[in-house]
Amino acid sequence: MLTEILESNILVISKKGKVLGVSLCDGVEEIKELIVDKVGGHIDNMLNERLLGILSTKENVNLETLGFVGEDIKNYRAIINPIDIAGERLGTVFMYKFDTQYEIDDIILSEYGTTVVGLEMMRSVNEESAEESRKIQIVKSAISTLSFSELEAITHIFEELDGTEGILVASKIADRVGITRSVIVNALRKFESAGVIESRSSGMKGTYIKVINDYIFEELEELRAQKTK
Structure with missing residues (x-):
């Protein structure tokens, strides 16, 4: 839904640079350089380091400052939302569109969407941690x-x-x-x-x-x- 409202291509990227989710908007040409549009792929390491270096929402980012090059790159604008839950950096929501600026309402909506994504990621992390603890306890009990x-x-x-x-x-x-x-x-x-x-x-x-x-x-x-x- 955010893709349509914000008229943007959106990627959810883990702390390690793995692409966890992708949503593409009709009419927004994909950027192929440095990023992967397939879930499970990894973005460029240097790009991920730059994204992790952004500690609060940055709007209307010039992609050239992130290392992108190309004839049309200067015409793209991006919002970068750190996924930060309870003081833990889980990843980044990276969205971009062509030839128009993001307005204040877009920024607020992107932050709301990022919070929802972050809570879902935290739930998944907690479930994984609980499953690991369960498996460890089973092994210890079996050995005993x-x-x-x-x-x-x-x-x-x-x-x-x-x-x-x-x-x-x-x-x-x-x-x-x-x-x-x-x-x-x-x-x-x-x-x-x-x-x-x-x-x-x-x-x-x-x-x-x-x-x-x-x-x-x-x-x-x-x-x-x-x-x-």
Whole structure:
């Protein structure tokens, strides 16, 4: 809606320069230099640094001052709105149009829209943080259910894995480490019940294991570090 009202092309850009959203206005020619009009792409690093250096709303910005060049660039005007929520810089709303100035009402509307975008970004960040905390707690809880020998088995199982998935032969690990096969099976069952891994039999080849909560790697690394102290 802002695109139509402000007659502007609008980009939402993360703090790291990733394009999170794009809205193009009919009649406003896209600027291809330094910016990407596809969600998931990244703008030019130097341009992003310049945008992050702007700490309050700047209106009717001459794009040449941001590093853009070209015959028609001097005819564009931009509004740059920092996305700043609770003192944290989350990114930038960058909007531009051709051959006309932004009026005070446009600036107020752009700031309102930026606030809405910022709140949505903060909600997304909080949800992501909550999900990370949940996954970490699941891993810690799963490890706490293991006996000493089961924890040893899990440690060796993950050492055998090639990345986040692979096929393991429990009997080989049992013989090499000096624990029973049943200990390995019990450890795997506990981790599968907790949602840390998925496993299925691959017949004579062994057991296929896939990690679905990759925080287990960090936790096991911490346990190894504690052992070496």
